[in-house]
Amino acid sequence: MATQLPSANPTATAAMPAGTWKNRRWYLGNFLFVVPFLLLFSIFTLGPIFYSIYMSLFDWEILAKSHPFIGLQNYADLMNDSLWWLSLRNTMLFAFLTAAGNSIFALLVALAVNQPVIGRDFFRVLFYAPVVLSVAVMAIILGWILNTQFGVLNYLLIWIGFAPVPWLSSPRLVIPTLSAATVWWTFGFPMLIYLTGLQNIPDVYYEAARIDGAGRRQLFRHITLPLLRPIVFFVATTQLISHFKIFGQPYIMTEGGPGRSSFMVIMYLYQTAWRFYRVGYGAAIAVSLALVILFFTLIQLRFFGGSGDEAE
Amino acid sequence: MSAFETSQLPPTAQPVAAATPPVRRRPRGSWPAAGLYAGLLALAVVVGFPFYWMLLISVTPESQIYRWPLRFLPSAPTLDNYVQIFTRADLQIERWFANSVLVATAETLLTLIVCSLAAYGFARLEFPGRNTIFYALLFALMVPSQVTLIPSFLLVRWLGWLDSYQGVVLPEIAGVFGVFLLRQFFLSVPRELEEAAIIDGAGRLRIFWKISLPLVRSGLVAVTIIVFLGSWNNLFWPLIVLNRLEMRTLTVGLTVLNGTYGAEQRGIVMAGAAVASVPVLIVYGIFQRQILQSISITGLKG
Structure with a gap:
């Protein structure tokens, strides 16, 4: 960067009119490039973030005439709200299972399709295909395949001599099942990230190690894995953060059931704000979830501090 | 689905574990080809099957969808379901x-x-x-x-x-x-x-x-x-x-x-x-x- 500056500056100033007044106009013209974005961003992202925090301090209902200020009462209520804790527990369980499943499974698949096998482009394209499905399509198809009574998976299980499994209708199995379905749907994305990472490992490392007599297993353990570690960590944490936002899969496949076994935070938010119109309390739910996610984001950034460049 | 996942992990995992040095050495190397291939094909079936199943059920008459044994090939394919979704007033x-x-x-x-x-x-x-x-x-x-x-x-x-x-x-x-x-x-x-x-x-x-x-x-x-x-x-x-x-x-x-x-x-x-x-x-x-x-x-x- 520093080497570029000398060559960049003279021409930049050549194009920039001299004098403070003209300078200002020049800067203003530059600034106009970012104005549309900043405007929309302020209206629909930045403003709402602060307004959410503000709203969460009120007893605010959409249809009510007034909304009294109640300080942190919504948060106090939330701390004693068993539904909040249940949905948070379900969400975290889902997010951890899915992040772990996706990170490991996608890594194994990426290692496999990184090999020079016949038709590997076909495999890559096929394995990414579920990612382009919408959550509605995916939930409709897999929900039916996993149906306890009529599902083809149980049909096959019975056929090979097992008892049918209540995939989506057992309180204990429902979240692992939703998580596995989500892995089916999304593992293609981390697979591609791993593939990029694998291809970024310079061949010379392998060649040098091979000259030193390293075997296949040693190459994997001492070159592939260490060089891939930051990417594995990156995938695991970004997966975790993104799967905290789960909504569609349980909303369509189980409606939060059986009972409330797959009831998630975003579903609780949806119910509170858009079914019961309690937007103040809903805002408190949203802010609390955001704090939980932020906590994991900060962990990610902290651990990423030094290794972020390696991932680029 | 978790059955799919657990049953799928070993085949794809195998090549990593059972790594014997191959005869011919290529830049990125090749794992024992047969095991790797079997794993990839099995995964291809798991990934591809739901797409097939969606299409199959969409052309199956309603009366046959719930009938066991399930059929894996279309027996009496019909476009009736498609006609219905395009003609019903409550679906646009x-x-x-x-x-x-x-x-x-x-x-x-x-x-x-x-x-x-x-x-x-x-x-x-x-x-x-x-x-x-x-x-x-x-x-x-x-x-x-x-x-x-x-x-x-x-x-x-x-x-x-x-x-x-x-x-x-x-x-x-x-x-x-x-x-x-x-x-x-x-x-x-x-x-x-x-x-x-x-x-x-x-x-x-x-x-x-x-x-x-x-x-x-x-x-x-x-x-x-x-x-x-x-x-x-x-x-x-x-x-x-x-x-x-x-x-x-x-x-x-x-x-x-x-x-x-x-x-x-x-x-x-x-x-x-x-x-x-x-x-x-x-x-x-x-x-x-x-x-x-x-x-x-x-x-x-x-």
Whole structure:
């Protein structure tokens, strides 16, 4: 960067009119490039973030005439709200299972399709295909395949001599099942990230190690894995953060059931704000979830501090 | 599904564990080919089968869907389910499809315009506070989008934009991610090209449009794919903003369709899922090379 500056500056100033007044106009013209974005961003992202925090301090209902200020009462209520804790527990369980499943499974698949096998482009394209499905399509198809009574998976299980499994209708199995379905749907994305990472490992490392007599297993353990570690960590944490936002899969496949076994935070938010119109309390739910996610984001950034460049 | 996962892990995992040095050594090496291949084929079946199953059930007469033993080949294929979803008054699937195309296209185009202008500004143009603003944006990237849902909804409602296209589209287009990604691309364009144009007396907008933008085409393609797919698949926001039957997007329409008919009329629901997904899969099939490439270059930058 520093080497570029000398060559960049003279021409930049050549194009920039001299004098403070003209300078200002020049800067203003530059600034106009970012104005549309900043405007929309302020209206629909930045403003709402602060307004959410503000709203969460009120007893605010959409249809009510007034909304009294109640300080942190919504948060106090939330701390004693068993539904909040249940949905948070379900969400975290889902997010951890899915992040772990996706990170490991996608890594194994990426290692496999990184090999020079016949038709590997076909495999890559096929394995990414579920990612382009919408959550509605995916939930409709897999929900039916996993149906306890009529599902083809149980049909096959019975056929090979097992008892049918209540995939989506057992309180204990429902979240692992939703998580596995989500892995089916999304593992293609981390697979591609791993593939990029694998291809970024310079061949010379392998060649040098091979000259030193390293075997296949040693190459994997001492070159592939260490060089891939930051990417594995990156995938695991970004997966975790993104799967905290789960909504569609349980909303369509189980409606939060059986009972409330797959009831998630975003579903609780949806119910509170858009079914019961309690937007103040809903805002408190949203802010609390955001704090939980932020906590994991900060962990990610902290651990990423030094290794972020390696991932680029 | 967890049975699939656990039964799938060993075959693909095997090659890693059972690694015997191969006879011929290639740059990246090849694992014991048979085990690897068996694993990949098994996974291909697990990934591909649900697509087949969707199509199969969509052409199966309703009376046969619940009959055991299940059939894995069409016995009496019928297009009745498709006829029904296109003719029933309470389903407007062609309209939902058009809505989804319109919303996704508008969202993509507007995002491209707004984000590429801003990205260029942050990458190349000087103005006071530029870096401060940019780092503040990066900080905002950490705040999960769910916080904005309720206030954005109230704002859209206050504007009278419920059940409108602008209500679905406008709140979604100013994504920090797009700006961040495109800025990276603009930074990698050699300055000399722009400087030559400055000397020739070209204005900023002209340089941006004629020189810089064509050079970041792969970034624009990546943003297009990500934004289009994201919009096409978005469920929560359209679900709360769009209520009228004819305004729904495909994803919302399907969700409601599943809720209404899921229990009794699987064939119709599957036909709906097929109508929603087959065009996307065809587009994906045609552009798979570019799509996979852009996702790969983006994955780590984001």
